[in-house]
Amino acid sequence: MPDTRQERLREATRQEIKAAARKLMGEVGTAGVSIRAISRELGLTPPALYHYYDSLDALITALILDAFNALADAMEAARDAEQGDSIHKLMSVMIAYRRWALEHAVDFQLIYGNPIPGYNAPADLTVPAAARGFAIVVGIIEQARRASPSVSGAIPRTVKTQLEQVIQHEGYPVSPLALYNSVSGWVRIHGTIMLELYGHLEPVVGDVDAFYRAQLEGMLREMGLTD
Amino acid sequence: MPDTRQERLREATRQEIKAAARKLMGEVGTAGVSIRAISRELGLTPPALYHYYDSLDALITALILDAFNALADAMEAARDAEQGDSIHKLMSVMIAYRRWALEHAVDFQLIYGNPIPGYNAPADLTVPAAARGFAIVVGIIEQARRASPSVSGAIPRTVKTQLEQVIQHEGYPVSPLALYNSVSGWVRIHGTIMLELYGHLEPVVGDVDAFYRAQLEGMLREMGLTD
DNA sequence: TGTACATCAGTGAACGCGCGTTCACTGATGTAC
DNA sequence: TGTACATCAGTGAACGCGCGTTCACTGATGTAC
Numbered sequence: 001m002p003d004t005r006q007e008r009l010r011e012a013t014r015q016e017i018k019a020a021a022r023k024l025m026g027e028v029g030t031a032g033v034s035i036r037a038i039s040r041e042l043g044l045t046p047p048a049l050y051h052y053y054d055s056l057d058a059l060i061t062a063l064i065l066d067a068f069n070a071l072a073d074a075m076e077a078a079r080d081a082e083q084g085d086s087i088h089k090l091m092s093v094m095i096a097y098r099r100w101a102l103e104h105a106v107d108f109q110l111i112y113g114n115p116i117p118g119y120n121a122p123a124d125l126t127v128p129a130a131a132r133g134f135a136i137v138v139g140i141i142e143q144a145r146r147a148s149p150s151v152s153g154a155i156p157r158t159v160k161t162q163l164e165q166v167i168q169h170e171g172y173p174v175s176p177l178a179l180y181n182s183v184s185g186w187v188r189i190h191g192t193i194m195l196e197l198y199g200h201l202e203p204v205v206g207d208v209d210a211f212y213r214a215q216l217e218g219m220l221r222e223m224g225l226t227d
Numbered sequence: 228m229p230d231t232r233q234e235r236l237r238e239a240t241r242q243e244i245k246a247a248a249r250k251l252m253g254e255v256g257t258a259g260v261s262i263r264a265i266s267r268e269l270g271l272t273p274p275a276l277y278h279y280y281d282s283l284d285a286l287i288t289a290l291i292l293d294a295f296n297a298l299a300d301a302m303e304a305a306r307d308a309e310q311g312d313s314i315h316k317l318m319s320v321m322i323a324y325r326r327w328a329l330e331h332a333v334d335f336q337l338i339y340g341n342p343i344p345g346y347n348a349p350a351d352l353t354v355p356a357a358a359r360g361f362a363i364v365v366g367i368i369e370q371a372r373r374a375s376p377s378v379s380g381a382i383p384r385t386v387k388t389q390l391e392q393v394i395q396h397e398g399y400p401v402s403p404l405a406l407y408n409s410v411s412g413w414v415r416i417h418g419t420i421m422l423e424l425y426g427h428l429e430p431v432v433g434d435v436d437a438f439y440r441a442q443l444e445g446m447l448r449e450m451g452l453t454d
Numbered sequence: 455t456g457t458a459c460a461t462c463a464g465t466g467a468a469c470g471c472g473c474g475t476t477c478a479c480t481g482a483t484g485t486a487c
Numbered sequence: 488t489g490t491a492c493a494t495c496a497g498t499g500a501a502c503g504c505g506c507g508t509t510c511a512c513t514g515a516t517g518t519a520c
Contacts, residue, residue, distance in 0.1 A: 004517095005517095006461095006462090006516085006517080009463095010463090013463090029341060029343065029344035029345075030341055031256070031259075031343070031344050032258075032344030032345070034506065034507080035507060035508085036507080037506095044463095044464070045464065045465055045466070046506090046507080046508085047464075047466085047508080047509080047510090048465075050507095050508075050509090051462075051464075056506095109341050112421070112422075112425065112427075114258065114336050115256055115425075116256065116258070117255050117256035117258050118255070118256075118259070130427070154441075156437035156438065156440070157437075158433060158434035158437050159432045159433060159434050159437050159438050159441070161433070162431070162432055162433025162434065163431070163433075165433075166430075179431075180432075183428070183431055184441075184442065186422070187415055187418035187419040187422060187428075187442065188414055188415045188418055189418065190418035190421065190422055191414035191415055191417035191419070191421065192418070194339075194417065194418065194421055195414060195417055198339065200339075201410070201414075203393075204393060204406070205386045205389055205390065205407075205410055206385060206386060206388070206392075207383065207385035207389065210383035210384075210385050210386050211383065211410070213383070214381075214382070214383050214411075215414065218411070218449055221449075222445055222448075222449060232484095233484080233494095233495090236496095237496090240496090261472075261473065261474080262473080262474060262475085263472065264472090264473095271496095271497070271498095272497070272498055273473090273474080273475085274475080274477090274497075274498075274499085275496070277475075277476090278495075278496055279496095283474065283475095
């Protein structure tokens with residue numbers, strides 16, 4: 001990867017294009033983004049963008065990968081900044097997850113919302129990117145599990161079998177219970193954020209911050225991990 | 228509301244239009260629906276549809292209201308068909324909720340997924356429609372609460388205040404705790420379904436049915452309502 | 455330092471397309487007498 | 488039962504629009520000698 005002045009300018013323009021695309025998605029929805037609108041935003045002609053991305057689909061894929069990675073970066077940063085034990089780390093990571101989702105609502109919709117008509121995500125790229133953030137949570141929960149091991153944790157039999165296969169297949173040194181806890185926590189957090197993002201939560205609970213924190217505490221209690 | 232032969236034919240065509248729209252959304256995404264594609268599907272010319280809906284937006288609104296109502300109908304039917312106590316009723320309703328979402332994935336995306344570019348939902352129509360299904364759950368949980376009352380149930384202070392205001396404002400004879408439990412349950416269920424719908428869950432847990440049931444049981448345990 | 459050439463960002467015109475909506479119309483069906 | 492009229496579903500043409508992508512091009516920047 002050459003790092004000439006040219007290359008850096010190219011990369012800078014690529015970033016500008018993505019920034020314009022994100023801005024547009026914010027105004028008009030993830031499905032409303034278009035090459036022509038982006039070029040208008042940047043004061044370029046539409047064909048100019050083809051020097052930077054092969055097609056609209058390629059651009060969308062880049063946006064998706066960026067989003068997954070930025071989210072995972074935010075989670076890692078929260079984990080590493082937290083001084084406390086794994087339980088505190090878990091809380092911090094989950095709070096960072098929500099914060100990122102709210103501050104980058106469009107990117108979050110892009111990766112976890114409705115598919116864009118006519119666009120097909122290349123799974124070989126998006127799946128590993130998506131797994132990064134998830135792996136961070138699993139890792140922390142695994143650590144917390146080791147610190148306070150005893151918990152019944154009834155995993156449905158069929159689910160446990162699958163979890164074990166996933167663990168083996170990924171070569172991932174983690175217990176089925178930690179993985180199960182992670183998924184269980186994820187669905188809660190994800191539901192809360194999704195509903196909040198679309199404005200369904202605030203009218204009912206008011207203080208969504210506090211509600212979210214209570215969800216996290218309930219999650220920890222259910223896992224048998226408590227402060 | 229006249230019920231002449233003419234009126235019935237008109238209504239039948241309206242249903243056909245909505246059915247075609249749903250089919251299209253399934254093929255091309257909620258954001259991809261168009262008057263012209265629907266008319267093609269039905270073997271009509273595009274202007275003909277304007278005899279039935281004033282605009283594309285009006286049609287989308289009708290689809291959204293239909294979806295909210297169909298979901299609420301499914302939940303009501305599950306509640307009324309269940310012979311057991313309120314806890315069993317709650318389980319049945321939640322299972323019906325997921326089943327409906329999976330069987331009508333597009334409608335579910337339409338009401339709980341990304342907004343459609345250029346479309347603005349008229350809140351005065353959609354909010355009451357959305358509330359119907361939610362009220363069913365709240366009602367059942369309120370009943371269950373009365374049957375097994377003692378539970379600490381720490382609701383964050385600010386959230387409790389807001390819940391009380393909502394209850395008063397709606398003139399809804401329900402305890403803050405029942406409402407809080409409903410929202411807490413909802414975010415879990417919603418997260419599970421959303422992730423399942425977009426294919427994020429099945430690869431990890433395999434047997435999503437069993438996973439979902441386990442989530443419901445965890446939810447009941449957390450509420451202090453157990454079989 | 456100066457010249458010849460290659461690279462490549464960006465332009466402008468054009469393509470073929472699908473879109474929502476309007477308009478004046480046709481022709482069948484239903485209603486009033 | 489028959490005629491005159493109103494209603495209204497559906498048509499066909501047209502509008503102005505934005506879209507992704509292609510192509511041949513210009514002109515500035517960077518490289519080799």
